[in-house]
Amino acid sequence: MNESRYVPADPSAVEWDVAVIGTGMGGATLGYGLAKRGRRVLFIEKGLLEVGRQDARGRSSARAAGLDDEARERLSDGWWPVPIEGRTSFGDIEFYAPLGCGAGGTTLLYAAALERLSPADFRPKANFPHVSDSTLPDRWPISYEELEPYYVQAEELFRVRGTPDPLRRGQAPSLMAPPPLSERDQHFFESFQRLGLHPYRVHAGYEFVDGCDQCPS
Secondary structure, X not given: OOHHHHOOOOHHHOOOOEEEEOOOHHHHHHHHHHHHOOOOEEEEOOOOOXXXXXXXHHHHHHHHOOOOHHHHHHHHOOEOOOOEEEEEOOEEEEEOOOOEOOOOHHHXXXXXXXXXXXXXXXXXXXXXXXXXXXOOOOOOOOOHHHHHXXXXXXXXXXXXXXXXXXXXXXXXXXXXXXXXXXXXXHHHHHHHHHOOOOOOOOOEOOOOOOOOOOOOO
C-alpha cells in the first residue's frame, strides 16, 4: 500500500465529510462504503494500521499513550492493550477482554467467521414453544428477507469463502470456493458424512495466503 496516498501529511488541514472512530468491522465497512460514494472519510484508530508490525509510528504512538511493554506487545498483536476494570458482588476486578484493537478490530481474533443468521433467528419465541412465561418477542422488527441483499453484498465485499450449509435449504450464499482440505481434514469430513452428519466449510472472510499465519490469536 502506498500509505502517503491515504494518509495526508496534515489531516487537520483537510475538510473531511465524515469521521469514523474505530476501524473494526462496522466502522471500516461504513467508511469504505462512504468513500466509494465520494465522501472524504477520516478514520480515527487507537491501534495499529498493520497489526503484527510495530513500525516506528506504532512504537511512538504507543509511547505517547503511556503504554508499558506488555500493553505495547498486546497492541502489536491486535489485542486491546489495557485491562478493563469493573465492580461485581465479589469485589473489584480487572481483566483483559477478548477485544481486538487495530485495523480489523475484533475480527482479527475470531478467525473472520462470517456466517449468516438463520431465518428462524428472526422469530425467537417460536423456537421455544414449550416455555409459557418466555419474554422473547414473536419476531424481530426486520426480517431475514430484508437483510438478505446486504448479506450478499457483505459476502462479496469480504470475499467470504466456504460451502453452503446443507441444513439450510433454499439458501444460495455468494461464497467463493475455499482451498482444498488437508488429507486429515478430508478424512474427518467424509467420516462425518458416512455417520449421517452434515459437515460444511465454515464461511470465513480471509484469503488463505500461503505462509500467512492468519489471526494473531
